[in-house]
Amino acid sequence: xxxxxxxxxxxxxxxxxxxxxxxxxxxxxxxxxxxxxxxxxxxxxxxxxxxxxxxxxxxxxxxxxxxxxxxxxxxxxxxxxxxxxxxxxxxxxxxxxxxxxxxxx
Amino acid sequence: xxxxxxxxxxxxxxxxxxxxxxxxxxxxxxxxxxxxxxxxxxxxxxxxxxxxxxxxxxxxxxxxxxxxxxxxxxxxxxxxxxxxxxxxxxxxxxxxxxxxxxxxxxxxxxxxxxxxxxxxxxxxxxxxxxxxxxxxxxxxxxxxxxxxxxxxxxxxxxxxxxxxxxx
Numbered sequence: 214x215x216x217x218x219x220x221x222x223x224x225x226x227x228x229x230x231x232x233x234x235x236x237x238x239x240x241x242x243x244x245x246x247x248x249x250x251x252x253x254x255x256x257x258x259x260x261x262x263x264x265x266x267x268x269x270x271x272x273x274x275x276x277x278x279x280x281x282x283x284x285x286x287x288x289x290x291x292x293x294x295x296x297x298x299x300x301x302x303x304x305x306x307x308x309x310x311x312x313x314x315x316x317x318x
Numbered sequence: 319x320x321x322x323x324x325x326x327x328x329x330x331x332x333x334x335x336x337x338x339x340x341x342x343x344x345x346x347x348x349x350x351x352x353x354x355x356x357x358x359x360x361x362x363x364x365x366x367x368x369x370x371x372x373x374x375x376x377x378x379x380x381x382x383x384x385x386x387x388x389x390x391x392x393x394x395x396x397x398x399x400x401x402x403x404x405x406x407x408x409x410x411x412x413x414x415x416x417x418x419x420x421x422x423x424x425x426x427x428x429x430x431x432x433x434x435x436x437x438x439x440x441x442x443x444x445x446x447x448x449x450x451x452x453x454x455x456x457x458x459x460x461x462x463x464x465x466x467x468x469x470x471x472x473x474x475x476x477x478x479x480x481x482x483x484x485x
Contacts, residue, residue, distance in 0.1 A: 223331070230336055236415075245386075257362075260367050265434055265436075277370055281373065288469075291382050
């Protein structure tokens with residue numbers, strides 16, 4: 214049987230993959246997808262803690278409600294973020310972050 | 319869930335997560351992300367969170383990925399051509415990631431409470447969807463309303479941002 218540590222390690226590795234994507238990729242849409250990976254890694258560790266924190270024979274459902282809220286907020290974030298990317302593309306004709314440097318010091 | 323199945327789904331999730339990062343074509347990345355989220359939904363189901371597994375597939379693999387693919391097609395993105403790496407940034411990124419995995423390993427396997435095997439849960443007459451729903455509509459009424467308001471604000475904002483002239 215898998216232990217809580219195995220789930221936490223899987224979650225942490227998924228977070229690391231997403232983090233690597235944010236650091237290494239130059240396409241803003243791929244960076245956005247990597248952000249989603251990191252968000253889902255946090256959800257996985259929350260569900261793991263929920264299952265391993267048993268009270269009165271039931272998992273801790275408060276954590277699952279929190280995951281539900283995170284998924285909802287993430288969906289709203291994707292909608293707004295992609296609208297921002299479309300507006301940015303319309304202004305600059307690119308999604309390559311090295312061409313989007315007007316805020317750079 | 320048997321241990322072998324757990325590791326298979328972890329492997330699917332991580333391999334396709336890496337594919338998201340290394341694929342040059344944005345469409346291939348988006349499709350890899352769908353498979354990665356399917357593996358994640360299977361892990362949720364292995365943790366007896368059936369409701370969240372279904373929600374993960376419906377919201378992420380369904381709605382969010384359709385939105386991503388739609389935007390990729392709309393912007394008509396090609397596979398990346400320019401590959402001149404900033405060597406310092408790449409070196410820094412790899413060092414940070416290696417250190418992160420090291421810390422993660424130490425924390426996970428030095429955490430005694432994490433060695434617990436699955437505690438038994440009793441089979442109740444209502445499933446976990448009922449339990450989550452009861453918690454959501456009894457304990458968390460106000461946050462639920464606030465999330466609803468947030469969704470309205472987000473959709474209005476997305477429409478406003480897509481207008482041609484921002485005033």
